[in-house]
Amino acid sequence: MGTAPVGGAAFAMKPEEKARQRIDDKLVSAGWVVQDVKQLDLSAGVGVAVREYPTDTGPADYVLFVHRNAVGVIEAKKDNAGENITVVESQTARYATANLKWRKDNTPLRFLFEATGQIIRFTDNADPAPRSREIFHFFRSETLAAWLAQPNTLRRRLAEHMPALPEQNLRSCQISAVTGLEQSLAQNKPRALVHMATGAGKTFTAITAVYRLLKFGGARRVLFLVDTRNLGKQAQQEFMAYTPPDDARKFTELYNVQRLASPSIDPHAQVCISTIQRMYSILSGEPIDESAEDVSLNEVQQTARQEKLVRYNPAVPVETFDFIVIDECHRSIYNLWKQVLDYFDAFLIGLTATPDKRTFGFFNENIVAEYTYEQSVADGVNVGYDVYEIETEITQKGAELKAKEWVDHRERATRKKRWAETEEDTPYTGKELDRSVVNPSQIRQVIQAMKTAVETEIFPTRTETPKTLIFAKTDSHADDIIQIVREVYGQGNAFCKKVTYRAEEDADSILSSFRNDYHPRIAVTVDMIATGTDVKPLEVLLFMRDVRSKGYYEQMKGRGVRSLDGDSLRRVSNSADGAKTRFVLIDAVGVEKSLKTESRPLEKKPGVPLKDLLQGVAMGSRDEDTVLSLANRLVRLAKQLDAKAQARIAKASGGIPVADLGKALIVALDPDAIVQAALATARAQGITRSEDTLLPEEIEAARAERVAAACAPFDKPELRDEIENARREREQLIDHINLDQVTHSGFSEQAQAQAQAVTQTFADYLRQHKDEIAALDFFYQQPYQRRALTFDMVEDLHQHLSKPPLMLTTERLWSAYARVQASKVKGTDRKRQLTDLVSLVRFALGLEGELRPFADEVDKRFQARIFRHNAQRGTAFTPEQTEWLRLMKDHIASSCSISREDFDYAELADKGGLQKVWGLFGKELDTLMNEMNMELVA
Structure with a gap:
């Protein structure tokens, strides 16, 4: 092939020649042999690109030969910012249908390219409704050969050969997502967005789609991009667990799945799971920091230093992947990392629970499925949540450490402490807590307030702490929280653990225990469980950190929304009463009201700052x-x-390490060295001096010169800033002097409004369905009617209320009334029984002025009945009779009624059953039961 001119001649190249040179270089890097038509040698390689090949409509810029057969054409144009390359598509098509000299077969060429030195567009004429698209780089000739060998193109298979989706084991939202995606792909839309609420099974849906694209669409390889290494592990586990509807084997038995941990992509892998950071590293040549894969890209601020351009990698050609599934496609894909998506010639499929305007824009507003959080709650896929607020004085107003106070100074990295005086007055705001200053009292007050609220207001009937996740600001902050949680709860190490990438224990093991075992009850994390990680038993989220973006905050909230059946919840929280119906977000930093970026304060140092x-x-x-x-x-x-x-400081100093900066200052003040410098200066000036005869001003001049040279680097403000920043990030002040106090603790206005909506929904339902449900008919009739209220009636009513979309469980209703009419609600600290629904209905209908547990009401009426009986008859029941009446009363309290058959169950049978009670009451038993059923329940 030709070579570029050298020396000054290179600058004389015309724009067309420069473009041709760049096109040549790109073809060669993709494995093509580039030749002039006069040196044509089709045996030189699998793919040969021949310049200026003659046709009956004029010479084509490049004709592409694969295995000696002409298969494509390139129309080359100069780089021109003002010209859209698509205008020359007709020229490319003309050459593709022209007669090529020396070619026997005049079938139109299939592969059409338009190229400048910067842009390449491609059209496959075998596609249905062939449409050009921009590609990052030329395809390899082997790729074109493989496409030629296939009976249909990928796009034709997507449009014409995808069978109907089997719907068994799929939720309706998953069916609509897969179906909508396949319809979009059939129309050759390059980008598609699946918006599905957290917990609705986005990954399962994506794997279903990937399986069908591999099996029926004939996809060669799919890239599954994730945000963190942990989510990559989770995705791999879901691929391993997936069983398709039309095959008894697991996905990983049918297709090779590789989780990328090196720059090499397994040529036999059909699914490749990778963080976008690792893929960027492979394509940019930028070495990857392994820890970077552990941090969500929501938390990464991209700097100018990072902005290295992706370049063509022959080991990973642009056609490596046919589809890219972008899991949790939030803001990470819109900046630097977008280059990864631009590189591959692949359909882009976005999955997210929290789209924003940029998401919709990036995916060309092609939303193939939309399933919102609100819909998921209505369907029972997810649960709703309440917000509980905790405010403390120092969180709101900050505090000040006065100068000369003796406090701990703690190194961030090692947590080593030293006891020393503060150098000056150090005011700090609530935003600066746990960064430059740690106030243990503030943390303790928040944790104590959370413990009290959960035990008395939020989950008052629980005997164990519900599974709780605390979001901390930093790893060091997490450590502080853990120690105080264990202290406040009076528990050991197993009770509360850290789940971050820096934890000493294996993070995956702790996460598994948090998800499946009794301990830990409380987990503290910085970023590892922030997005995507599934912990269904979670019922409490405590935010002790603010969040930069609304999208990331929604992701974090999503950790608590997963629904869970009663048996599964009781396996880890054994006092839970039924299925998980809600979670509570405890806001200790105002995150609900302010989503501003955290600011990092300046830090003051001991002695002179x-x-x-x-x-x-x-x-x-x-x-x-x-x-x-x-x-x-x-x-x-x-x-x-x-x-x-250290590297940042060295860069700012012009290459001098920070230790050498310090040593240079010490050396500059070396008395012997100063004297020798003064002598050298004197000699240079022709003055004879000895150490004894040096003048004081000569010594001082030498000292000043040496110290000035050593101090010169600190003239640069960027160096001073870099040193101060490094020091600021290294050490914290521990403020044990300013004690904090809780100023507000209670459900938020939003939660109050939600509770009001719950009670209104309940009242509306009772009114609308009074003629349809037997239990409601009972209450809407006269309260003392003879028809008995049975447990089956109450259970039937509960089933109607508790299923989607209402999700009005007895526990949720009682909690809602406690919030909106607290003075009228009793027994909030008691575990709810199903029969408490009777009290709820009576209260909602206005038949009772107070809401009290059904058992309390039954007990109250029972006491009145015993008193009335004794007064009327003049003779009291015997102690044994009274004990049996109490047992019968307790049975009515839990079952709404009692009959002869009930004496065969549980406690009544253990006490002697029907035979025993008949012996005590004789023929009066049936009358007694009827009277109790009427008087205690009606």
Whole structure:
């Protein structure tokens, strides 16, 4: 092939020539042999691109040969920002249908390319309704050969050969998602968005679609992009567990699934799971920081240093993947990382529970399925939530550490403490808590308020702490929270654990225990469980950190929405009464009201603040105390900083490591070295001096020169800032002096409104369905009617109320009334019985002025009945008779009525059953039961 001119001649190349040179280079990097028509040699490789090939309509810029057969054409144009390359598509088509010289077969060429030095567009004429698309780079000739060998193109298979979706074992939202996606693909739409609420089974839906694309669509390979390594593991497990509806084997028995942990893609893998960070590393040549895969991209701020362009990688050609599934396609794909998606010639399929305007825009507003959180709650797929607020004085207003206070100073990395005085007054705001200053009292007050609220207001009937997840600001903050949680709850290590990527124990093991075992009851995390991770038994989320973006906040809230049946919930929370029907978000930082970015405060240091030492030296302070203090501070700092911080400082200093900056200051003040420098200066000036005859001003001049040279780097403000930042990130002040107090603890206005809506929905339902349900008919008639209210009636009513979309369980109703009419509601700390529904109905209908547990009402009426009987008859029941009447009363309290058959069950049978009670009451028993059924229940 031709070569580019060298030297100054390169600048004389015409725009067309420059474009051709770049096109040549791209073809060669994709494995093509590029030749001029005069040097044509079709045996030179699998794919040969021949320049200026003659046709009956003029020479084509490039004709592509694969295995000696002409298969495609490239129309080359100069780079021109003002010209859209699509305008030359007709020229490409003309060459594709022209007669090629020396070619016997005049079948139109299939593969059409338009290219400049910057842009490539491609059309496959075998597609239905062939449509051009932009591609990052030319395809390999082997790829074109494989496409030619197939009876149909991928797009034709998607349009014409996808069978109907089997609907068994799929929710309606999953059916509509897969069906909508396949309809979009059949229309050759390059991007599709599946909006499904957290908990609705997005990954299961995606795997169903991937299976069908591999089996029926003939896809070669699918990339499944995830946000973190942990979500990659979770996705791999779901692929391994998936059994398709038309095959008894697991997905991973049918197709190879690779979770990418190196730059090499298994050529036999049909599904490749990778973080977008790792794929970016492969394509950009930027080394990957393994820990980067552990942090959600919601939390990563991209800097100019990171902006390295993706480049063509022959080992991973652009046609490697036919489809890219982007799990949780939030903001990470819109900036630097978007290059990964631009690189591959693949359909893009986005999955998200929290779309925003950018999401809709990126996916061309092609929403193939939409299933909102509200719909998922109505369907019983997810549960609703209440917001409970905890406010403390220091969280709201901050505090101040006065100068000369003795407090702990703690290193961030090692958590090593030293006891020292504060250097100056240190005010801090609530936003700065747990970053520059830690106030243990603030953490303790929040945890104590949470414990009290959960035990007395939120889940008052539980005997164990519901599964609780606490979101911390940093790893260090998580450690502080854990110690205080264990202390406040009076529990051991197993009770509360950290689930982050930096935990000493295996994070996956702790997460599994949190999900499936009794312990831990409380988990503290920074980022690992923030998005996507499934922990269904979660019932309490405590936010002790603010969140940068609304989308990420919704993701974090999504950890609590998963529904769970009663048996599964009781396996880890054995006092739970039935299925999970809600979760509670406890807001201790105002996250519901403010989603602003956290600010990082300046940190003050012991003695003279480090920033003041740096500023003083920059301003010309050269006294020994200042210079030596700064030197000692820098040498000590060098031992405490990690490699990244050291590198940042070295870059700002012009290549001098932070330790050497400090050592240079010490060396500059070396008396012997100063004397030798003064002598050298004198000699250079032709003055004879000895150490004894040096003048004081000569020594001082030498000292000043040496110190000035050592201090020169600190003239740069960027160096001073970098050192101060490194120090600020390294150490925290522990404020044990300012004690905090809770200023507000209670359900939010939103939660109150939700509770009001629940009670209104209940009242409306009773009114609308009074003629349809036997139990309601009982209450809407006269209260003392003879028709008995049976347990079956109550159970039937409960089934109507508790299923979607109402989800009005007895527990939820009681809790709602307790919030909106607290003074009239009794027994909130008691475990609900199904018969409490009777009290709820009576209260909602206005038949009772107070809402009290059904058992309490039965007991009250029972006491009145015994008193009335004794007064009327003049003779009291015997103690044994009274005990049996109490047993009968308790049975009515839990079952609404009693009959002869009931004496064969449980406690009544254990006490002697029907034979025993008949012996005590004789023929009066039936009358007694009828009277009790009427008087105690009606």
